[in-house]
Amino acid sequence: MSTITISFDKDLPASNGIGVVMESPITEHELAWIWDHYFSLVLNKLPADYAEDLMSETAKWAITITKNLQEQHESLQEDGLLTIGKTPAFHQITEVENEIYIETSTQTGHWPTIHSRLSNDISNEQLVHSVTALANFLLCEYKTFYRELPLHIIALKKYYTEQQPFTNEESITLAPAYAMKIAMQFHNSVKH
Numbered sequence: 338m339s340t341i342t343i344s345f346d347k348d349l350p351a352s353n354g355i356g357v358v359m360e361s362p363i364t365e366h367e368l369a370w371i372w373d374h375y376f377s378l379v380l381n382k383l384p385a386d387y388a389e390d391l392m393s394e395t396a397k398w399a400i401t402i403t404k405n406l407q408e409q410h411e412s413l414q415e416d417g418l419l420t421i422g423k424t425p426a427f428h429q430i431t432e433v434e435n436e437i438y439i440e441t442s443t444q445t446g447h448w449p450t451i452h453s454r455l456s457n458d459i460s461n462e463q464l465v466h467s468v469t470a471l472a473n474f475l476l477c478e479y480k481t482f483y484r485e486l487p488l489h490i491i492a493l494k495k496y497y498t499e500q501q502p503f504t505n506e507e508s509i510t511l512a513p514a515y516a517m518k519i520a521m522q523f524h525n526s527v528k529h
Contacts, residue, residue, distance in 0.1 A: 338440060338441065338442045339359065339360050339361045339362075339363055339440075339441050339442075340359075340360045340438055340439065340440050340441070341357065341358070341359050341360070341371070341438070341439040341441070341471065342356075342357070342358045342360075342436055342437070342438055342439075343355060343356070343357050343436065343437040343438075343439070343467045343470060343471060344356040344357075344358075344430045344433050344435075344436045345430075345433070345434045345435045345436070345463055345466075346430045346431055346432065346433070346434065347431075347432040347433065347434035348431060348432060354430075355466060355467070355470040356430045357470055357471060357474035359474075359478075363441065363449070365479050365481065365482055365485060366485075367441070367443065367448070367449050368475055368479065368482065369482075369485050369486065369489050369516075369517070369520065370448050370449060370451075370513060370517060371439060371441055371449060371451055372471060372472060372475065372486070372489070373489050373493060373512070373513035373516045373517065374451045374509070374510070374513045375439055375451070375453060375467075375468065375471060376395075376468055376493065376513075377493070377503065377508060377509045377510075377512045377513055378453055378509050379391070379464050379465070379467065379468050380392065380497075380503035380508075381503055381504065381505075381506060381508065381509050382455075382464060383461055383464055383465065384461060385504070387461045387462075387464075387465055388503055388504075390465070391465050391468060391469075392494060392497070392503070394421065394422045394469070395421055395468075395469070395472070395490045396490060396491070396494050398421040398422070398487075398490070399486070399487035399488075399490040399491050399494075400487075400491075401418065402418055402419075402483055402486075402487050403487050403491075405418055406483075406484060406487075410480045410481070410483065413483060414477070419473070419476040419477060419483055420473050420476070421469045421472050421473055421476075422469045435456050435458065435459050435460075435463055436456065437453065437454065437455050437456070437459065437467050438453065438454040439451060439452075439453050439471075440452045440453075440454070448517070472486060485520065488516075488519070488520050488523060489516045489517075489520060492515060492516035492519035492520065493512050493513075493515075493516045495515075495519075496508070496511070496512045496515040496516065497512065500512075500515065
């Protein structure tokens with residue numbers, strides 16, 4: 338089992354006071370699965386206007402980054418293209434206001450099982466920033482994740498547009514499964 342902790346600093350606004358810690362390494366494909374699930378869960382929990390803004394912000398980033406996929410990770414980072422939105426520098430938290438835990442467990446031959454624990458007093462802004470903070474953390478820590486994440490974001494947006502909206506509870510599990518299927522089909526088509 339591995340736990341990803343997203344912490345919000347009490348003395349700083351959510352837009353720059355977030356720490357992300359991953360307890361133990363997770364493979365990049367499993368990270369995509371975990372991020373997709375967390376994104377779907379948060380979209381479902383947020384009021385529609387917050388969710389639509391989050392979807393728009395991530396989709397805008399995905400489109401921008403796909404135009405630059407030939408660039409190296411370091412160049413993209415220097416140009417600020419590996420940051421979604423205005424979300425945070427990852428820093429040492431001085432005093433924790435809220436925390437989100439994403440617990441994962443894996444069994445050989447299966448995708449990780451994900452369980453998220455959100456505090457009752459987490460704000461909508463903190464939920465939004467937690468998604469982009471997690472994405473930004475993964476984009477910095479995993480040097481090829483910027484090639485995987487845009488595909489998932491675009492597939493998730495397609496699912497919510499064509500299959501069912503993020504407001505349906507079923508979408509929390511079905512949208513990530515759809516995104517993984519699209520990503521695998523894409524990777525298989527590129528190999529052949």
